[in-house]
Amino acid sequence: MGHTHVTVATSDEGPAVPVTIRDVARASGVHISTVSRTFSAPHLVNPDTRIRVLACAEDLGYRPNRAARALITGRTHNIGLIIADIANPFFPPLIKAAESQARHRDYHVFVADTNEDPATEEELVHALAKQVDGVLLCSPRMSNSLIEQLSREVPLVVVNRQVTGLPCVLMDVGQGARSAIEHLVGLGHRGIALLGGPRSSWTNREMRRAAGTAARAGGAELTVLGPNAPTETGGAAVAEQVRRSGVSAVLAYNDLMAIGLMEGLDALGVRVPQEVSVVGVDDITLSRLTRPKLTTVATPTGAAGRTAVDMLLQQDIESPRGARGPGAGTALGVRRTTAQVMLQTDLVIRDSTGPGPHARPARSLAAPHGPDPHCPAGPGIPTAATGDAVAS
Amino acid sequence: MGHTHVTVATSDEGPAVPVTIRDVARASGVHISTVSRTFSAPHLVNPDTRIRVLACAEDLGYRPNRAARALITGRTHNIGLIIADIANPFFPPLIKAAESQARHRDYHVFVADTNEDPATEEELVHALAKQVDGVLLCSPRMSNSLIEQLSREVPLVVVNRQVTGLPCVLMDVGQGARSAIEHLVGLGHRGIALLGGPRSSWTNREMRRAAGTAARAGGAELTVLGPNAPTETGGAAVAEQVRRSGVSAVLAYNDLMAIGLMEGLDALGVRVPQEVSVVGVDDITLSRLTRPKLTTVATPTGAAGRTAVDMLLQQDIESPRGARGPGAGTALGVRRTTAQVMLQTDLVIRDSTGPGPHARPARSLAAPHGPDPHCPAGPGIPTAATGDAVAS
């Protein structure tokens, strides 16, 4: 496939002799247990010996074997992070926040991508189970019952899904959807479509429920279109359907779909926001770069990542896994506390929403939430004559 | 921070008694070695016993402990993937391709993000070393010598960096930069800026070298601006500098910077491509969504991920790590072959490049590579009057 071999060399730089605690012990003339303690309980070993051992270790290039350590302590100091789709820009901020938080607690994070596939998801939990101290399940696509079952194999914290009995970090997308619908109703829209996401998404159900209620309360009619793939392509694919449905506003499952939809509408010659208003969810970086800039419900992804790690570690610390020490053989009824945290969302009004067919002439209706707090840099780029018509 | 505790419940669903091979052995009335063989060498055990053991295992919910297995076999069936910045859309396709390829070979991939920080990078290699069979180092920021040193701790394959003696997967950014410069020169640009990326990036050096040569050959002057952070922000930050420098075209280290630069120029009232042409590198999805659409050098990220995994596994398979079996004690001079693969890049011409101040009137100069092969859907969206002016 169009690649060229530049070099094929061979060397005999062997992959290094693995140097163990035993080698260090021999070199420094102490017992292996002393070496072990030098690393895991330094205060128990004589300062002189300690520096000698450390010197030898340094010399030999010794690194503790975490796997072996984990085998006996039951703690790997790793946590797993299972993600529906790394390519979705929603996740990287969450991942980064989780990693940074974990690092502060001397933990490492292993990320794995499931391609939105429930089976892969389950497989990954199994694969990770014995190699990490706990797993963060982000926007899972598995069934709740399966998640509960898996949680008996390895401590779990669930993000973007409510599972009773398990610690969860949720984003208040219900509130977000409500704000979005109220915003649209306030702009004079009465026919609104909801672009659904994956069927098995908790977020999807929450949004649908809240949007339905809010629409009813506002005297608008809500058409649900979906489920769809939560991607740009998924959004573009329903553009035609949106046009036919005759709605004047759309709330999409996420920004990616919203952006795809805008592309699709554009291709059909439907102008946003003049003919159709579009609202997304997530406030990914990209939503500030499209023309028109996307009105969207901002979700606190960084906070979610941090919180989830905290909850996992907290739950983890009290119960040293694999603990069936002498005596405790039978009576292990470890009580664990499961908190569920709900994080706020915020409607960010930009340029993809405008007055609808039922707009009243006054200006009092527009922008009930004030200007975009996330774009303090001013009016940004004076684009071509298309966008920027936010009811003013 | 604006979050609400919804529930705090406690349950005594203990985190499950860890069930080992021994439990299964007891339950099915055989020796542990038979259980072990049932899983790792089924053909060696009597079909009857096998099904009995499997039934018991299923019953008890037994899962082999991969850490323990790794301890003795020396193979974890995991590979590590170290990435400079997950938030850079360049990487997800690479990650996905690597994961998929690894899965086919019955391997799992653990991804870790370094935040573009060399120290974190080194730390992660150490952390992963004993938990994976090999590591893919993508766009490393460490020094070559450190990489070589680390490669003695764990098998390494390097992506986007040339390290002699190590297997590398490279993208021909030299060729890419050359094509880009030739394209710009062909359009009549004589003052061209190169927006540099991170100082320690091999890609950065390669581009600089090739772009310099190509510019000289084309009678153009190349101004190097940088180093810069390889992000949107990094690109936006040099907009002012670009304007002052008086160049009529810019080749950016990557798409993110190119897009940031376009934003920045737009904010300064500089029109793209009428006043300044912009070329990126990577061809991330986003580059098709900006207005104007970005002309860019497409890099084969998927192929890179697949190739890298293949090379790692191939190198891995021949040398069963930690092999100092009886007899081989001293003489381990495992020869390993280190291939270096170079993958092609392609210039994708879109709307962010246009004729420069020295453009000849004829049309023969423009688009030496033909129209965008990646956008077969036709002319796309008829944007506002700004973009679309590609020398035709």
Add this chain to the structure above:
DNA sequence: GGTGATCCTGCAAAGGTTTGCAATGAAGTA
């Protein structure tokens, strides 16, 4: 019936580390 081959299974060591317990020696106390 003896010989050898084949199939299945058990035994035990090994892999690198942690950790409770015991042993040593020195210092402190009565």
Add this chain to the structure above:
DNA sequence: TACTTCATTGCAAACCTTTGCAGGATCACC
């Protein structure tokens, strides 16, 4: 001096699995 206390270190078991070796049974064949 005898006794206690403390700091430091060694010993060996344990964690869970794999695997070379050997033993036992079964079978075919001469």
